[in-house]
Amino acid sequence: MAGWIDPQSGTYLVLDATASATFYFLPVFLAFSSSQKLKTSPYIAVGVATALLYPSLVEIASQGQGLVLFGFDVAVMTYTYSVIPILLAVWAQSYVQRFFEKIWHESVRNFFAPACTLAVVVPLTLLVIGPIGSGIGQALASALSWMMEVSPVLTGLFVGGIWQVLVIFGIHWSVVPIMINNMAVIGFDVIAPLTGAAVLGQAGATFAVFLKSRNKEIKSLAGSTAFSGVLGITEPLIYGITLRFKKPFIYGVVGGAIGGAVMTLSTVKCFAFGFSGLLLYPVLIGPESSLLSYSFGLATAFIVGCLLTYLFGYNDKMLPKSADNVEPTDTSANTVVHAIPLEKFSLISPLQGEVHKLTSIEDPMFSSEALGKGVAILPTKGELTSPVNGIVSSIFPTKHAYNIVSDDGLEILIHIGMDTVQLGGKYFEALVTDGEHISAGQLLGRFDIEAITQAGYSVMTPVIIANSERYLDVIVTTEPHIAQNEPLIKVLQTTTA
Numbered sequence: 001m002a003g004w005i006d007p008q009s010g011t012y013l014v015l016d017a018t019a020s021a022t023f024y025f026l027p028v029f030l031a032f033s034s035s036q037k038l039k040t041s042p043y044i045a046v047g048v049a050t051a052l053l054y055p056s057l058v059e060i061a062s063q064g065q066g067l068v069l070f071g072f073d074v075a076v077m078t079y080t081y082s083v084i085p086i087l088l089a090v091w092a093q094s095y096v097q098r099f100f101e102k103i104w105h106e107s108v109r110n111f112f113a114p115a116c117t118l119a120v121v122v123p124l125t126l127l128v129i130g131p132i133g134s135g136i137g138q139a140l141a142s143a144l145s146w147m148m149e150v151s152p153v154l155t156g157l158f159v160g161g162i163w164q165v166l167v168i169f170g171i172h173w174s175v176v177p178i179m180i181n182n183m184a185v186i187g188f189d190v191i192a193p194l195t196g197a198a199v200l201g202q203a204g205a206t207f208a209v210f211l212k213s214r215n216k217e218i219k220s221l222a223g224s225t226a227f228s229g230v231l232g233i234t235e236p237l238i239y240g241i242t243l244r245f246k247k248p249f250i251y252g253v254v255g256g257a258i259g260g261a262v263m264t265l266s267t268v269k270c271f272a273f274g275f276s277g278l279l280l281y282p283v284l285i286g287p288e289s290s291l292l293s294y295s296f297g298l299a300t301a302f303i304v305g306c307l308l309t310y311l312f313g314y315n316d317k318m319l320p321k322s323a324d325n326v327e328p329t330d331t332s333a334n335t336v337v338h339a340i341p342l343e344k345f346s347l348i349s350p351l352q353g354e355v356h357k358l359t360s361i362e363d364p365m366f367s368s369e370a371l372g373k374g375v376a377i378l379p380t381k382g383e384l385t386s387p388v389n390g391i392v393s394s395i396f397p398t399k400h401a402y403n404i405v406s407d408d409g410l411e412i413l414i415h416i417g418m419d420t421v422q423l424g425g426k427y428f429e430a431l432v433t434d435g436e437h438i439s440a441g442q443l444l445g446r447f448d449i450e451a452i453t454q455a456g457y458s459v460m461t462p463v464i465i466a467n468s469e470r471y472l473d474v475i476v477t478t479e480p481h482i483a484q485n486e487p488l489i490k491v492l493q494t495t496t497a
Contacts (some may be wrong), residue, residue, distance in 0.1 A: 023273070026180065027052060027086040034087055037456055040094040042112050044121075047233050051122045052079040052130070069123055075131050075388055081184035083177040085133030089125040096120050116146070136303050137181045148190060152264035153248040156194050160260020160301065161253050163198035167234060168243065169398055169424055180273055188269035193284060193294055194260045196232075196276040197301040201256030203229030204305030205248040206237040209314045211306075217469040218319065224370070230302075232277030236370055237461060239413070240466070244394070244403065246319050251308035259301025266290035268297075292418060342349075345408045345471075347387040348440055353379040353459060354481055358462060363418050366462040373415065373474040374464040377482065379416075382447045386438045387412060387463065393435075399428035402444060403466075410491060411466040416447055418458040427451045441485050465491060 005012045022029065027049040035045035050058075060067055060076050067074040079085055100113040112478035147155045166172040175191065202224050210222035225237035242249035269289035274280045276296075284291055356376040359367050366376070390406035400420045404412040409437075416428070427448040432438060449459050468474050472492040482488060 019272075023180070024080050025049075025053060026081055026083065030083065030086050030177075031090055035093070036088045037242045038090060038094040039454070040090065040097050041114065041117075042115050044097060045090045045093060047114075047118050048089050048121050048125060051118075052086070052089075052125065065125075069126060072127055074126050076126070077130060077134055079130065081180070082134070082137065083181045083184065084137045085125065085130045086433040087177070088129045088133045089121060092124060092129060093117060093121045096124075137185050140481070145152055145186070148264070148267075152267075153261045156197070156260035156262070156264035156297075157257045158260075159191060159194035160197040160263070160297075161257030163195045164202055164234065164238070164249075164253060164256060167238065168396070171423060173194055176273075179270070183271065183273070188271050188286065188289070190267070190269060192270040192274070192276065193268040193280065193297075194263060195293065196280055196350040197231060197259030197297045198253075198256035199234050200298045200301040201233055201254070201259055201305040202234050202237055202249070202252035204241055204255050204302035204307075205252035205313065206241045207302070208306040208309035209241050209245070209248055212314055213316055215316055215319060217467050218316075220469060222368075230277050231279055235365055239365075240371055243490045244466075245314055246394070247313035248290065248309045252305040254296040254308060255301045255303070255305025258304050259297045259299075262300045263293050263297025265296075266293035268294045269392070308408070338477070345406070345410055345491040345493070346487060347406075347412070347463070347489040347491070348485045349377070349477075349482045350385050350387045350414055350444070350463065350484065351377045351379040352381040352482065352484045353377045353461075355477060355479060355488075356460065357476075358464075361418070361460055361462065362458075363462075366415070366464070369468075372411075372464040372466040374413075374462060375476040376460050376462045378460050379449060381484070382449045383443060384414065384416065384445045384447070385441055385489065386444055387414075389438070389440050391435065391437050392432050392444075395430050395434055397426040398423065398447060399430045400425070400447075404438070409467075413464040413466050414461065415464070416459065416461050417452055418460055420452060420457050420459075423455060423457065424453065427455070439472035463488065465489070 005015075028046055031045035031049035032042045035042040057076065058078060058080065061078045065076070067076045097113065097117045100116045101109060104112045113394045144388055163172060166175065179189045179192050182191070194270060203496060204221050206226040206229055210219055210226055213219045221240050222237075225240055229237045238249065242252050266289060267288055269286060271282065271289070272283040274283045281291065281294070284294055354377065356378060358369060358374050358376050361367050361376045365371065384402070386404065388404065388406035388408070388410065390404050391411075393403045393405045395402050398421050400423070401415045403412065404414070406412065428445065429447070430445045432444050438444065444493065447459070452459055465471070465474050468491070470493075475490040475492065477488055
C-alpha cells in the first residue's frame with residue numbers, strides 16, 4: 001500500500017504467499033484440529049479437505065462450470081478460505097468412519113475403512129454438506145450485516161461489552177470462525193474491530209490499578225499486563241488483576257461497551273485476521289474503513305475503563321493484610337530495626353500426581369512465571385484439596401481455577417489443566433464457594449481426569465504463588481511424585497521489627 005514493493009516482484013509474491021497460504025488452505029488446518037476434537041482420523045479429514053481444494057475443482061468453480069457426480073448436478077463452489085463446510089464434513093466423517101471400522105474385519109480394516117470413508121465423505125460433501133455449509137456461512141454474514149444496519153450502536157455496545165466475558169469461558173474462540181467466514185464471504189468483518197474496544201477497556205482498568213496501587217508487586221504486574229493488553233493479549237491481566245479484584249473487570253467491560261458503541265459511528269472493517277488492539281491497525285486499511293473511528297473507540301474504552309476503576313474500582317485495602325500493605329510509619333534515629341530470621345510459609349500438595357517444573361509446561365502464560373512462581377502437577381487422582389488455611393477469594397465460573405488467600409497472606413492460584421476453560425465447566429465440580437474459609441487438606445472440588453483427557457485437554461495443573469514477588473524465594477519439592485497433603489512449596493520471607 002505504501003508503494004515500496006512491486007506487486008509483480010518475486011519478493012512480493014513470496015511475502016504474500018507466506019501471509020495468505022494459511023488462510024487459502026484454512027480448511028486443511030480446520031480439518032486437522034476438528035478431527036482431534038471429534039476423535040476421528042486427522043489424515044482422512046485432511047484428505048477430505050485437500051479434495052475440496054484440488055486445483056481441477058477450484059478451476060471449475062472459478063469458471064462457473066457445472067459438474068455431474070453419479071448422475072447428480074453438483075453446485076460446485078470455491079472452498080478456499082471457507083470455514084463451515086469442512087467443519088460439517090469432518091463431523092459427518094466421524095460417523096462414517098466409525099461405521100466402516102465396525103463392518104470391516106481387522107485384517108483389512110486399516111486399508112478399506114479409510115478408503116470407504118473418503119469415497120463416501122468427499123462426494124457427500126460436494127453434493128450436500130458443502131452447499132449447506134456455504135449457506136450457513138452466507139446466513140451468518142447476512143445476519144451480521146442486518147445487525148449493523150438495524151442498530152450499529154447497539155451492536156457495538158453488545159460486542160464490546162460481552163467479548164471479555166466470552167474470553168473467561170473460552171467461548172470467544174467459537175466466534176473466530178465467524179469472523180474468518182465473513183472475510184471469505186463478503187470480503188471483510190466488523191466484529192474483530194469491536195473486540196478491540198473490549199480489550200482496551202480491560203487494559204484501561206488495569207492501568208488504573210497501576211496508577212493507584214502502592215503495592216510494588218501489584219504495581220509491577222498491572223504495568224506489564226496493561227502494556228500487553230493494549231497489544232491484544234488480555235489473559236494475563238484478567239487472571240492477574242481485573243478478575244482477581246472483580247470491580248476492575250466490571251468497569252473494564254463497561255468501558256469496552258461504550259468504546260464499541262463509539263466505534264460504530266463510522267464503519268470500521270477488518271480485511272484480514274489479526275488480534276485485537278493496536279496491532280490490528282494494518283488489517284483495517286481498506287475501502288470504507290475508518291481508522292479514525294477505531295482510534296476513537298479504543299481511546300474511549302481505555303479512558304472509561306481507567307477512570308471508573310481509578311475512582312470506584314480499586315484500592316489497596318482489597319489486598320490481604322501483610323507487611324507489604326501496611327502504610328509506612330515514621331522512623332527516626334531512635335528506632336532500631338532488627339533483622340528477624342527467615343519466616344517460612346508452607347503449602348501442602350492439593351493434588352496427587354507427578355511433579356513438574358513450572359517452566360517446563362507448554363502454556364507460556366504459566367511457564368514464563370508472569371503470574372508468579374510455583375510448580376505444576378500432573379494429577380493421577382481427580383480430587384483437589386486446599387494447600388493452606390485461608391479463604392477462597394474466587395472460583396472461576398467454569399470451576400477449573402481457584403484463587404485462595406492463605407491466613408498468612410499468600411495468594412495462590414490453582415489452574416486445573418491447560419486451556420480447560422473451553423470445557424465450560426463440564427467434568428468439573430466445585431464443593432466450596434467464594435468467600436468460604438477453608439482448612440488445609442479440605443476437599444475443594446473434583447474433576448474427571450479421563451473425560452478431560454479424552455476431550456483433548458491436558459490436566460497438567462499449575463499451583464502458583466501469585467504474589468511471589470513479595471517474598472524472598474519460593475522453594476519447590478524435589479520429589480518426582482507427590483501425594484495429597486505432603487509438603488509441596490516453602491515460601492521464605494524476612495520480617496523486621
